[in-house]
Amino acid sequence: MDKKVERRKGIKRLAFWTLAWVLSVALVSFGGEFLWDGNQAMSIAAIGLNLLIGILMVLANRRFVENLDELEKKIQLESMGLTLGLTLVVGLAYSLLDVTNIIPWDAEISFLVMFMGICYLATVGMNTRRYR
Amino acid sequence: MKNRIRILRAEKKWTQQDLAGAVGVSRQTINAIEKEKFDPSLPTAFRIAHLFGCSIEDIFQFENGNS
Numbered sequence: 001m002d003k004k005v006e007r008r009k010g011i012k013r014l015a016f017w018t019l020a021w022v023l024s025v026a027l028v029s030f031g032g033e034f035l036w037d038g039n040q041a042m043s044i045a046a047i048g049l050n051l052l053i054g055i056l057m058v059l060a061n062r063r064f065v066e067n068l069d070e071l072e073k074k075i076q077l078e079s080m081g082l083t084l085g086l087t088l089v090v091g092l093a094y095s096l097l098d099v100t101n102i103i104p105w106d107a108e109i110s111f112l113v114m115f116m117g118i119c120y121l122a123t124v125g126m127n128t129r130r131y132r
Numbered sequence: 133m134k135n136r137i138r139i140l141r142a143e144k145k146w147t148q149q150d151l152a153g154a155v156g157v158s159r160q161t162i163n164a165i166e167k168e169k170f171d172p173s174l175p176t177a178f179r180i181a182h183l184f185g186c187s188i189e190d191i192f193q194f195e196n197g198n199s
Contacts, residue, residue, distance in 0.1 A: 003156055070173050071161040131164040 003067070010064040017057035024050040071131060079123035087116045134193040138166045140184045155179050 027035075028046045036042035065076055091112045098107035141151055148166070152159045155176060164170035165180075172180065181188045 069157040069161050070176060071164055071170050072158060074170070128160075131169050132160070 007067045010060070010067045014057070014060045014064045017053065017060040021050070021053045021057045024053045075124060075127040075131065078127050079120055082123045083116055083120040086119050087112060090115060133171045134168060134195055135165065136191050137162070137180065140186070140191065141166075144184070151180075151183070154183055 024046070028043065028050050031046050032038050032043050065073060068076060094111060095107045097103045098105075137151075141148070146154075148159045148162045152162045155162070156179070157172075157176060161170065161172075165172050177188050177192060181191055184191065
């Protein structure tokens with residue numbers, strides 16, 4: 001029972017820090033234009049805040065994984081491993097497409113983040129179904 | 133690894149959720165163990181054996197060739 005409560009707390013904690021991190025990314029991205037009119041010191045402070053919140057999000061994720069049971073940990077580990085490998089391979093291939101001018105646009109990091117998210121969700125879904 | 137968890141659980145009239153709660157894992161994990169899709173860790177196997185009042189060997193049978 002306690003484990004269930006702890007797990008629910010962990011999910012809420014992770015959701016909170018993830019939301020905070022996304023908001024801090026938005027703050028850094030748009031703050032210079034709409035809030036502090038290109039002030040560099042403010043941008044550096046916002047990036048520092050973004051980094052700090054990002055670290056807290058990673059720690060919350062670690063605690064979330066620690067509270068999972070052994071099968072859930074296995075599913076997460078397999079999904080994270082696949083996501084990391086695919087992101088590295090696909091990310092580098094995408095970058096090479098840009099370097100060799102095969103694609104007319106720049107290889108943006110946002111593509112990689114989106115790819116990672118989709119890949120992680122898909123692999124968690126696939127692995128969960130595998131052990132059902 | 134083959135196991136007799138489903139039979140032992142039925143004898144005790146426990147649901148998967150009951151067993152999961154007593155062992156400290158999720159219902160999905162008990163289901164995956166019963167279907168022999170997932171081999172539990174040694175501490176979990178000991179907890180399951182202790183709950184049914186058996187030894188690990190009475191519940192789990194190792195099959196050569198399985199991972």
